[in-house]
Amino acid sequence: MKHKFLVVLMAIATAFCMAFSVTACGEKSDETGNNPPITDPSGNQGEQGEQGSTPAPHVHSFGEWKVTKEATCKKTGIKERSCACGEKETEALPLVGHDFENMTCKVCGTKASLGLEYTLINEDKEYEVSGLGDCKDTDLIITNNYDGKPVTSIGRRAFAECSGLTSITIPDSVTSIGSNAFYGCNGLTAVTIPKNVTEIGDRSFYACENLTTVNWNAKNCKEVYSLSLEPGLFNKTKLQKVTFGEGILSIPGHMFYGCTELTDLVLPETLTSIGEYVFGGTDYFGEKRRER
Numbered sequence: 001m002k003h004k005f006l007v008v009l010m011a012i013a014t015a016f017c018m019a020f021s022v023t024a025c026g027e028k029s030d031e032t033g034n035n036p037p038i039t040d041p042s043g044n045q046g047e048q049g050e051q052g053s054t055p056a057p058h059v060h061s062f063g064e065w066k067v068t069k070e071a072t073c074k075k076t077g078i079k080e081r082s083c084a085c086g087e088k089e090t091e092a093l094p095l096v097g098h099d100f101e102n103m104t105c106k107v108c109g110t111k112a113s114l115g116l117e118y119t120l121i122n123e124d125k126e127y128e129v130s131g132l133g134d135c136k137d138t139d140l141i142i143t144n145n146y147d148g149k150p151v152t153s154i155g156r157r158a159f160a161e162c163s164g165l166t167s168i169t170i171p172d173s174v175t176s177i178g179s180n181a182f183y184g185c186n187g188l189t190a191v192t193i194p195k196n197v198t199e200i201g202d203r204s205f206y207a208c209e210n211l212t213t214v215n216w217n218a219k220n221c222k223e224v225y226s227l228s229l230e231p232g233l234f235n236k237t238k239l240q241k242v243t244f245g246e247g248i249l250s251i252p253g254h255m256f257y258g259c260t261e262l263t264d265l266v267l268p269e270t271l272t273s274i275g276e277y278v279f280g281g282t283d284y285f286g287e288k289r290r291e292r
């Protein structure tokens with residue numbers, strides 16, 4: 001038993017010495033900056049040259065994301081990127097808005113609200129939804145195009161005090177929401193702000209008294225502020241929970257002004273700028289508020 005132990009010990013010692021000699025050899029070649037000359041009876045220098053240098057472990061280097069399946073209003077899409085070694089990464093793409101043709105979504109058949117008022121804007125190249133008109137819908141679904149032109153804006157006070165509205169669907173084509181656009185829409189409990197909105201007027205959802213939840217997907221949105229006495233996009237609401245979509249870069253001024261009931265808020269990590277007085281009129285300050 002004792003003898004066997006000694007043999008094992010000797011083997012370990014030998015292995016250690018061999019390892020040390022390899023290291024020493026490596027150090028020497030580093031010092032000179034040249035590989036020591038190799039003499040190999042087989043004349044196979046190429047393979048011998050590799051000996052003693054451990055190849056660096058492979059670190060994946062992924063290329064650009066490529067969309068392999070477009071998202072629709074019904075199904076999430078897929079994007080994929082790959083490394084030269086063949087390793088692939090995939091990520092889901094979120095749902096996109098409906099794509100209407102003759103007021104019917106080409107993908108899922110959802111019907112856009114009829115009878116709304118539209119006004120030509122931007123040198124008559126685009127439309128703004130400017131009012132409820134004859135529309136009797138309680139679930140308002142705004143089309144992304146009207147009369148062959150994109151619908152890019154929701155006008156000032158367009159749906160102000162339309163308390164019969166219980167839900168609104170704003171298309172991805174919209175880049176601007178006017179001030180007081182949904183002022184006093186008491187029937188709304190949740191709203192989703194689409195990704196391409198870059199301008200939102202002050203008090204756009206002011207006094208929507210039952211609004212508790214906002215899904216904010218607008219990546220880079222600024223407030224258009226007109227010196228209101230009572231500012232705040234969601235002031236005088238019951239806003240508690242805000243969920244941010246992917247890649248949010250900025251949040252507009254006065255966004256949470258007066259939102260005294262906010263309890264569930266995690267600001268996105270991608271933020272690079274926030275507007276003025278975002279938390280004005282609230283006692284919200286991060287962690288303390290979240291613990292409640």
Ligand SMILES: [Zn+2]
Binds near residue numbers: 061086
């Ligand atoms: Zn790889």
Ligand SMILES: [Zn+2]
Binds near residue numbers: 073074098099107
């Ligand atoms: Zn659809």
